[in-house]
Amino acid sequence: MKKLKFFSAPYLVWMIVFIVVPLLMVAYFAVTNDSGELTINNISDVGQYANIFVRSIWLALIATAVCLVLAYPVAYSLSRMEKHKQGTMLLIVMLPMWMNFLLRTYAWMTLLGNNGIINRVLGFVGLGPFKMINTSGAVVLGMVYNYLPFMILPLYSVMEKIDKSVIEAASDLGCNSRGVIFRVIVPLSLPGITSGITMVFVPAISTFIISRMLGGGSNLLIGDLIEMQFLGNAYNPHLGAAISLVLMVIILVIMTIMNQFSPDDQVLI
């Protein structure tokens, strides 16, 4: 098999040029200025945007928690359905995810608008109108709506493998239904929980579309900040690279924490 090693040569070149070098360029841009001198100003400038970082982390954490709470019972009842039903139901749950996520977010734009359907319907009952769009609540809603399937899927795939007889054994040995859930099912589904959390948290903390479409101009997130430095009016790739670097570090920290909770042989993704 030794000769086969060289099959990977084209990819290795590709990997170095288009994965490694670009990331090194991010790091390089983050620590230099326009004239190419080393500086820590970009990194320290990131501190000015601490409020945006705090808001992004906070909103992403709320969205992740809501996703976990909503998805857990869904995944559980999916995994307890009869086998031939499971495939179809899973398909129905995952179907919306296959639609372009800009369109899904746009759907909420029309629903939440000041003259949107929700306010109209509430108006008939004599309530509202409420200001829903362009609030941080709308941003969290958008995150939950878009990323909920990312939470359901890993949870389901772990729970589906839980042996039914383990649950029966627990109740035979005197566990009540609450005990079964918290002492058997939750510990056994821990790898699904941790990978669900990363799969929701990472896109939620770095999004710029959801905040732009549902949050108006007043709910900037880290993603918006980065986008503005590269394609927006605030053009400053050095600052943008520094922010990206900090974002990567935050995610790395979160993933390391998550790895502590999952068994050694489980790899996150």
Add this chain to the structure above:
Amino acid sequence: MKILSKIYFAVILMFLYVPIFVLIVFSFNETKSKSVFSGFTLEWYEKLFHNRIIISSLVNTIIIAIAASVVSTVLGTLAAIGINSMRKTPKAVIMNVTNMPIINPEIVTGVSLMLLFVFFAARMSFQFGFVTLLIAHITFDVPYVILNIMPKFKQMDPNLFEAAQDLGCSPVRAFFKVILPEIMPGVVSGFLMAFTYSLDDFVISYFTCGSTSQTLPITIYSMTRRKVSPEINALSTLIFITVLVILIIKNIVESRSAKRAASFRGERA
């Protein structure tokens, strides 16, 4: 308890589907209102089919997705074969780098590639467009191909390749006769995954496409930024129906082949 969980499941499904159905309903609305349905029309569909920008970006998206997924499948298959025959340490290093585009937030991958392209564009006088977009798509597609193929090697007997050569196969022939058929399911699912990710990608394309080569998600994004015409609803409806049909066909084919496999096993037993 059973009824309660069914109701909960139904509520979650409503949450997932109501926004999409509202989009679909208003694609047939006579006026441009997003909240009052005044009458049935197919006008927006007609406009959609005559919208040059949408049609050309759709064609562009399909070309990019096909080209990127074909190239990344070839590149990724060769890479997986090569990586598999490496020693433990280089294997681990390469797999960690390969995981980067998957773990990293999309915006960081997009920005890093943009920095690379800006660097070369300034020195080699080329422009952002089809080529940069294609390179970016291949870059985020290849890891998915590799990750789909790698587990297949675990199921394969490592001696098969040498056995084929001992029995007179040339290495090339042994590759096509032995290795490729064994890993084929991984190659196919990797290809399909790469294709769908390419079709759907917005964030990375957004940073690497420049102004000449638009993909459908980017056109959708610019449509949501302007005064919106219900054409976008018509487009959503068509995309939703396409996805629905594809997934139903996939489901039928899979359950048929599962049945066939089951009856085959039954006959043999």
